[in-house]
Amino acid sequence: MASLDTITERSDSAVQRIIDVTKHSRSVVRTVLIEDIEPLLQSIRAGVEFIEIYGLDTVPVPDSLLAECERRRIPVRLLAASVANQVFKTEKKPKVFGIAKVPRPRRLSDLSDMTGDLILLDGVKIVGNIGAIVRTSFALGASGIVLVDSDLGSIADRRLIRASRGYVFSLPIVLASRAEALQYFQDNAMRPVVFEADGDLGVADLDGMDERLVLMFGSERIGPSGEFSDIAAKSVSIPMNPAAESLNVSVSAGIALHARARRNLSR
Template sequence: MIESLLDAQAREISAVIDGEVPGRFIIDDEENIEQALLHGLTIHAVFGVGDRSPSETLGTLLEREQIALTGIAVHVAKKLFGSDKRPRLFALAETPPPSTLKQALEGQGDVVVLDGVRLPGNIGAIIRTAAGLGAAAVVLVDSGLDDALDRRLVRASRGLVFALPVVLSTREDTLAALEAQEIPLVSLAADASEALAQIAQLEGRIALVMGSERKGVSTQLHEHAKHRYAIAMREGVESLNVSVATGIALYTHGARDLA
């Protein structure tokens, strides 16, 4: 059954979009809503813009959780989202408790540390890769984001930001936490003397630190790296996209064992 949006609901959605309702956030698009439900997030309501209906998969999940679909007229959705990307389906969700850095590092698998990576598209792609290749967590340092549930980041990760801990941290706190867990820091650099293939010889977990394509890894984290590797490339290619390089490094270190 598709119900109609009430004025009170529209006001609540507007307040959540504007960040005025603690403990609530918006999840855009069908795939992201599915991932949120599959990973145990609490969804309070789902809204379809115009005549948009959920897929059979999402419809089954909504039925199981007894969540009704509420319809919103296109002109109302335009007013609610303004110049932001307007989703065809979106959910009003309860903000999950954030993972601490200590909790994030206690999981199984490698850790990805993004140092100064600021494009939500790159961060989201790396989160997808990390989740797919069995990483324990993604740590964001100097990301420019206020939290890991940024709407752009959720969309770019295809909802997999809900699949593993994504933690905002400082360089100092990250180094201290890695040392406490005895997880060695490993970096990539174009001028490194060791070929990336040698990363496969490292036993146990690693923390793979990746910098922005323009600035690279910060001096502070680069100096603490116990190993530095380079990805061999043909002449004339300056660098790889950071999400591509992260995937290659994770896979080479140990994700091949997932096959």
């Protein structure tokens, strides 16, 4: 593979592009910085359109990433350490990163033709938990996630991309209002099940349900809102030590998705 060009001047147009994308005060987000090998590879494989990928001139760019970029015709350049220090200043400098165009936001209608279960997260705001659920959902065959009251303005949130290891682009994730989500589930005659401490069913019972489900989770403190609990066909509980107050929501989602994996992965 050919040697890579190195950006050595602050005046290079790519440098300002990188600086712009790291600003927290952007009102319109059209591009996003994606960092580290696994998120980059997963984003590329998911079809995200990259403007350019960069590595530090002090660290070799992995061959696996170079090969994927060559195959997708994504330009790759190195960033001189002196320039990287000016760009990231007090931030931790990623060893390899890319600037990508933010994909079109997904809509609830995008979920209609799929067959795997949906995950609804109501009031789950910790980005690390959302990211972990995204990874597990993709791995165990869920077909999409609906986020209500998450405080996220876009799924192209640098924290979420990092927490999900790039899988945030590999399945539809929809930001919706509570009213929009309720209307969608009712209009499409979907069967929601809500996870509560004293549910009608145990999590093992999910394996015997062959229809598509909406698995609904809320925050650890209060669970899903009353509106979602009211439309649930069934409530489900996860057996646990009564001395434990609760399970982390990402753990609960993982247990539920594992119980549904036979059905979802077969599709």
